[in-house]
Amino acid sequence: MAEADKIYYRKPGRFTRHVFNNLVAGFTRAGVSIWGSRVLEVKGRTSGQPRRVPVNLLNHEGGQYLVAPRGETQWVRNLRAADGNLDILFGCRREHRSAHEVADADKAPILHAYLRRWKAEVGVFFDGVSADSTDEEIARIAPRHPVFVIDPLA
Template identity: 65%
Template sequence: MTAAQTYYREPGWITKRIFNPLIAGLTRLGISVWGSRVLEVRGRTSGEPRQVPVNLLRYEGEAYLVAPRGQAQWVRNVRADGGRLDLLLGKRREHWLAVELDDEEKLPVLKAYLRKWKAEVGVFFDGVDADSPESELRRIAPRHPAFRLERRRG
């Protein structure tokens, strides 16, 4: 495995214990914080539903998910479940199929993601931001899985 295939930045105590539960709680109440959703996917080992807050990016008429921390558990679970996932906002549940982007396809998506959420997730992108040269985006792209979402029926 390459370094990019194993890259992951563990969330700190404040993120795990305060920030993520707060955002997930607000999202479960139907309050989206800058596009937040609760992603639900079947655990690849347990088969049980797993939930995590994510930022849903709307870009050029499409919906995307980016993993700013790298090869997160939700990324592995989505891959293992054939791309099937649900996004929750309050009582609303949307069924999606996640199609993983290759590194070249990711570049404009990463740029849009960083433009919108740099203040929140910029630290995970090694100093690269939306105004960085394409060569810098290309350098970090392998570390950050990104998915285009397609609607699916239940």
């Protein structure tokens, strides 16, 4: 398999899985957002059971986006299998929404904005690319980072 064909995924470490994500998700479910955090709930592709994970919800130019800094994560796979159906949780609020994947060629402005907002938290997953990188540098790493636009509320 060629390097470009390999699926990119950076598995979270034990601390992230068992401590950090639980803390962020707990605060978010209590209604305290940490830098735009929300809890994404999507049906598991194998079990059919709801799966929850904290995510950074990016508001950019009137749209809302989910970016997978770690690549082809479980939530990405589940969201694809669920045909984009998801719930976004914040405090007591639950919003049933749908999302669709953004094409690699259209990701640059979204990834620039995402990195501008969360570079300190997720920059290590972007191979030295930052918010100040050129569109060409962003285009190079774009296929590794799935991006979903959340459809507006009806």
